[in-house]
């Protein structure tokens with residue numbers, strides 16, 4: 001009897017040190033937020049990526065909500081963001097009463113079409129929120145130029161963009177997340193480096209640094225108090241509880257120590273897919289991810305772009321029959337049940353195209369060579385029967 005072993009879309013990888021560090025965190029007796037492992041994670045990010053000020057949060061969603069509070073987003077303000085993104089990018093600003101102004105995706109890349117942004121700016125616009133889809137950079141020079149000309153803030157949704165870079169016109173290679181005024185990362189278990197749930201706010205503009213600490217600590221100046229900068233702490237601003245337990249940071253730190261190894265393997269998997277599908281792409285049967293010259297590849301995701309929704313549905317079925325889980329991604333936010341009647345009615349054809357046609361393939365550290373070969377074979381046979 002032949003068993004069909006199924007290949008999941010994602011499988012969280014454990015480095016082996018997670019439980020060891022969690023044990024240490026528990027033993028230390030300081031298991032609330034901002035303990036030893038949170039500091040280790042912050043230091044890691046500062047040293048490895050040169051990030052200025054990092055604050056671990058319980059999710060990227062929380063980091064985005066902190067960003068919206070820090071920018072003083074109020075009812076009537078407008079925020080420009082892609083429609084092809086996760087709901088958290090949008091919710092953070094909706095919670096503060098902002099009006100969302102959706103930008104279309106580019107042709108040939110799900111990232112927001114930077115050339116379309118200027119026409120969306122009004123006197124009410126307060127922020128632009130680029131999402132680096134699949135860890136592939138948006139054109140940050142162009143976005144920062146607009147922000148500077150119109151006096152807007154930029155919040156990078158870098159949820160998928162750990163260890164990804166942007167090379168600007170000055171020739172400097174900058175890690176994604178380090179360019180906008182603020183940036184949010186995710187360590188959800190579907191991301192390259194994860195702690196189940198988890199996130200981080202990155203503060204690049206120093207004017208937000210102190211207030212970010214306060215907002216993260218329920219609106220109190222507790223962080224400054226523990227550093228001995230003030231002699232008592234109290235309620236000084238609005239805020240919430242955005243900081244994670246040190247147990248979560250202990251898990252994350254184990255992952256960070258293996259970042260290079262995780263990334264090397266993920267890039268191999270990505271390259272194997274990319275090489276295998278070149279003939280199909282050259283024959284015009286499907287499209288593959290395209291990296292602009294300014295973007296590096298962090299191997300967060302491998303996706304195909306089918307010619308139509310019907311074709312994608314058929315391919316998902318064929319893969320499923322072979323025990324392979326491939327999944328589509330975002331449904332356009334501008335046509336969502338929650339936001340369709342608030343959207344200004346503009347048609348966003350590229351966003352809709354990616355909603356219908358983009359398909360993500362299994363991509364995780366422990367994906368075996370044999371399983372990947374099987375996935376490739378099924379897809380090649382689908383297109384060249």
Ligand SMILES: *Cc1c(COP(=O)(O)O)cnc(C)c1O
Nearest residue numbers: 059060061086088159186188199
């Ligand atoms: C994963 C993701 C988020 C949300 O991250 P959480 O840590 O789960 O809150 C937000 N934006 C994008 C683009 C994501 O991919």
